[in-house]
Amino acid sequence: MNTLLNAPPMRSLTPADADARVRAGTVTVVDVRPPQERALAAIAVPHDGLEAGGLERLLALPKHMPLAFLCHHGGRSAQAAEYFRAQGFGEVYNIVGGIEAWALDVDSSISRY
16 A cells, blocks of 8 residues: 555645744754755754754654755755655645745845855
8 A cells, every 4th residue: 555645745834834833843844955055044943954864863753743844945845845755754844935935035134045
């Protein structure tokens, strides 16, 4: 049986909603960009990454844990969200527009690149 067919769909989350939810402690943001990209522009709220054991740590989380994925524009984060959805996570989000939209809509002090 294909569990992906029975998994809830990936959902979209605006940067403003992601910011509010991470501050409220109701979602974990995962920035899928490599460290050199995150050094160019980073969000000012707690977040995880995939390097240095991050993937394994995240996969070990309870499957009901809400995860919201972030990248530069939203493409890589959508792929990551689908991957975690396929691993059995029931509440996964793609942050629409990525760090670029976050800089425009939430925090104008974030560098754009």
